[in-house]
Amino acid sequence: MASIKTGLMGTLLLASSLSGAQSQSYSTRGGMVVSDSKTASDVGAEILRKGGNAVDAAVATGLALAVTFPSAGNIGGGGFMVVRMADGETVAIDYREMAPGKAFREMYLDESEDVIPGKSTVGRWAAGVPGTVAGFWEAHQRYGSLPWKDVVEPAVRIAADGYVVSAGRASVLRSRADRFKPFADSYRVFCRDGDFYEAGERLKQPELAATLSRIRDQGRDGFYKGETARLFAEDAKKHGGPFTIADFDNYVAKVRTPLKGTYKGYYIVTMPPPSSGGAALIQMLNMLEVRPTGRYGPSSPLYVNRLVEVMKRAFADRAAHMGDPDYNDLPVDNIIDKGYAAELAAGISVFATPSSEIKAGVFPPKEGRNTTHYSVVDSAGNAVSNTYTLNTGYGALVIAEGTGVLLNNEMDDFTSKPGVANTYGLIQGEANSIAPGKRPLSSMTPTIVVKDGSLFMVTGSPGGPTIINTVLHSILNVVEHDMTIQEAVAFPRFHHQWMPDSVEWGPGALSKETRETMALLGQETYPTEYGLGSCHAILIGPNGRRWAGVDPRVSSSGASGSD
Ligand code: DON
Numbered sequence: 001m002a003s004i005k006t007g008l009m010g011t012l013l014l015a016s017s018l019s020g021a022q023s024q025s026y027s028t029r030g031g032m033v034v035s036d037s038k039t040a041s042d043v044g045a046e047i048l049r050k051g052g053n054a055v056d057a058a059v060a061t062g063l064a065l066a067v068t069f070p071s072a073g074n075i076g077g078g079g080f081m082v083v084r085m086a087d088g089e090t091v092a093i094d095y096r097e098m099a100p101g102k103a104f105r106e107m108y109l110d111e112s113e114d115v116i117p118g119k120s121t122v123g124r125w126a127a128g129v130p131g132t133v134a135g136f137w138e139a140h141q142r143y144g145s146l147p148w149k150d151v152v153e154p155a156v157r158i159a160a161d162g163y164v165v166s167a168g169r170a171s172v173l174r175s176r177a178d179r180f181k182p183f184a185d186s187y188r189v190f191c192r193d194g195d196f197y198e199a200g201e202r203l204k205q206p207e208l209a210a211t212l213s214r215i216r217d218q219g220r221d222g223f224y225k226g227e228t229a230r231l232f233a234e235d236a237k238k239h240g241g242p243f244t245i246a247d248f249d250n251y252v253a254k255v256r257t258p259l260k261g262t263y264k265g266y267y268i269v270t271m272p273p274p275s276s277g278g279a280a281l282i283q284m285l286n287m288l289e290v291r292p293t294g295r296y297g298p299s300s301p302l303y304v305n306r307l308v309e310v311m312k313r314a315f316a317d318r319a320a321h322m323g324d325p326d327y328n329d330l331p332v333d334n335i336i337d338k339g340y341a342a343e344l345a346a347g348i349s350v351f352a353t354p355s356s357e358i359k360a361g362v363f364p365p366k367e368g369r370n371t372t373h374y375s376v377v378d379s380a381g382n383a384v385s386n387t388y389t390l391n392t393g394y395g396a397l398v399i400a401e402g403t404g405v406l407l408n409n410e411m412d413d414f415t416s417k418p419g420v421a422n423t424y425g426l427i428q429g430e431a432n433s434i435a436p437g438k439r440p441l442s443s444m445t446p447t448i449v450v451k452d453g454s455l456f457m458v459t460g461s462p463g464g465p466t467i468i469n470t471v472l473h474s475i476l477n478v479v480e481h482d483m484t485i486q487e488a489v490a491f492p493r494f495h496h497q498w499m500p501d502s503v504e505w506g507p508g509a510l511s512k513e514t515r516e517t518m519a520l521l522g523q524e525t526y527p528t529e530y531g532l533g534s535c536h537a538i539l540i541g542p543n544g545r546r547w548a549g550v551d552p553r554v555s556s557s558g559a560s561g562s563d
Pocket residue numbers: 369370371389390391392410413441442443444461462463464465467
């Protein structure tokens with residue numbers, strides 16, 4: 001067992017391996033923040049103690065993660081936030097990156113119309129216009145209770161004073177040196193120009209601190225206008241990249257109505273497109289309502305098989321139909337329709353249906369591997385579920401000169417070419433093709449579960465397409481398998497995304513016996529060394545106590561409470 005200090009709140013025990021779930025959990029009566037970085041959770045808890053609400057704490061935690069968890073925490077990327085206030089009001093904030101004005105449909109293809117390897121994943125051309133600062137600003141403008149300056153200040157402080165590099169981070173930074181090297185600012189900040197950080201040293205980010213100070217003092221304009229926007233545009237001009245001042249000026253976070261579904265009396269509040277996650281989650285839960293799994297154990301072949309069949313069907317629709325709702329008329333209502341789920345579920349048998357035989361639904365036209373998730377609940381019962389990302393670890397690997405800001409490589413989430421898999425092996429469709437101003441399709445699934453009108457669970461995860469299934473597992477583990485929230489997030493996971501037609505299973509997820517039975521049922525399986533996601537969740541107990549689900553797959557993760 002490893003132990004993580006939770007400050008005022010004592011010690012949280014975490015399993016050091018993924019082979020078994022364990023039930024030890026941290027709980028509090030006040031507010032709580034659970035994230036991939038204990039330091040960032042502490043920042044959020046400090047804001048709650050100062051009288052801030054869940055949204056204030058979510059913004060402060062997100063900005064702190066941009067400093068302390070640089071592989072995924074960001075202000076150079078984007079994401080999605082689902083908020084549920086204590087009075088039941090819900091909102092989804094879409095701060096997904098946007099294709100820059102110079103983007104075009106075939107921008108990642110060569111003359112033979114083949115995808116150019118790496119162009120959508122590394123370097124300045126891989127980046128979409130960042131949305132994080134606009135999203136946090138929008139959330140704070142709507143619901144924040146403390147002054148903006150107070151919630152930004154902790155991140156400025158940690159960037160300027162530095163944070164202590166862990167052994168894990170030191171080794172990851174060293175191992176990525178060759179990839180950072182072509183990008184001068186990244187190599188200087190993360191690899192100290194070859195004089196690598198050792199565990200225990202402080203990593204300071206003065207340019208990032210300066211950018212964060214402008215955000216603190218000028219709000220969203222401190223990022224999208226003036227000095228910061230100018231630095232991004234100049235960086236693009238000097239080193240070759242798409243960004244212009246107009247791209248930053250044009251960026252807006254979009255406030256959307258959350259997608260809502262039900263599962264056996266639980267009320268699911270989740271992210272609508274341009275994430276596919278919420279729709280797929282509701283679609284899968286709908287199928288499982290018709291074809292219940294309750295009597296199967298969470299690792300049994302029949303349970304795994306049932307979930308895999310459900311996953312294949314949802315991901316087939318994702319591939320065919322999903323994209324930016326502002327550029328496509330998406331059949332979301334059809335996809336989350338309970339009648340449609342019943343039709344799909346009727347086709348599920350105990351034997352595998354090959355993915356090649358699973359076709360996306362045909363609907364009538366309608367009339368007219370790095371991300372980070374954190375969950376926050378305050379003492380009044382306001383809740384925030386936030387997943388944001390640079391896409392893969394450290395995004396495009398480029399820090400735009402003088403900004404200290406790592407750029408995302410979210411453009412790879414678009415369809416570079418129909419039928420050709422992206423980094424996550426996802427085959428995607430026309431609805432997700434590239435166009436200036438458009439947002440790439442996502443799988444991020446920040447979700448809030450309500451029971452009997454009261455907040456029940458806040459959940460979400462990183463993991464590319466595996467996110468959707470990780471969120472599904474987290475809900476089913478609690479609702480169907482009576483696990484504690486800590487057991488639910490730690491429990492081994494498996495994933496199917498329609499294509500490739502194979503079940504990916506994380507450490508401990510499928511025993512040899514289960515795999516053999518699965519093979520007899522026609523399911524191909526393959527192991528992954530990754531645990532599949534990092535799910536940080538909060539469950540509200542019957543007496544209102546908040547219980548932390550801290551995913552042990554990320555060693556720096558932790559929960560903090562406000563009382
Ligand atoms: O939006 C998406 O679906 C991806 N860009 C998320 C990437 C991700 O989760 C990587 N994390 N491990």
